[in-house]
Amino acid sequence: MLFGKKKDKKPSNIAMMDSKVNEDYVEEKVTKIKDEDVEIVMDNEEAISKKLSNAGPLRKYTELGKIMFSMLKDVKKGSYTNVPWFTIATIVVALLYVFNPFDLVPDFIPGIGYIDDLAVLSMGMGWIETDLHKYLDWRLSGGEEA
Structure with a gap:
């Protein structure tokens, strides 16, 4: 699960911003998503939506959310x-990550x-863009299945 576990406080957390490291991190989390994680996202829809719409840099993702x-x-x-389940899992990881205030770079750090x-x-979004377009x-x- 994405939160509930304490992350190591290594100085390399900022170095995690390297795109390959980040991609591996996210992909690893996507493969571990369970139905219970989907429920956590659904139960916290209001809080996640509020964070997306109130956080300046994330505001452009409000409609996507x-x-x-x-x-x-x-x-x-x-x-x-x-x-595909991968798409659902990717959505859940992305939204849980946004919801978690203590991620790789804590949200309370000004500017970054x-x-x-x-x-x-x-x-x-890059991984699931095609599936989102199909859904839309x-x-x-x-809204009828083909």
């Missing part, structure tokens, strides 16, 4: 099934606190 939550809800209801959140959201097309077509 709404789409991700909408997709998770439709998958959970069983109305949208055309999505949201750099890692932006990196994780951007990386995740599905929604626009009336």
Whole structure:
């Protein structure tokens, strides 16, 4: 799980911003996502959405967050099934990472606190962009499975 575990306080945390290290970190977390993690995200939708809309650097991801939550809800209801688990897990990792204030670069550090959140959201978006577009097309077509 992404929070609840204390991270090592090594001086190399800032060095984790290297894109390859970050990608490996996120990919490792994605492979460990469970159904319970999806529930944690859904239970904290309001807090995550509030953080996305109130944190200046993350504000541009507010609409993306709404789409991700909408997709998770439709998958959970069983109305949208055309999505690989990797996509759901990526959404969950990205949103849990944003929700966690004590990540690689803690959010309370002025100026750089949201750099890692932006990196994780951007990386995740790159991995699942096609699936998000398919989901939006599905929604626009009336929300019926093909």
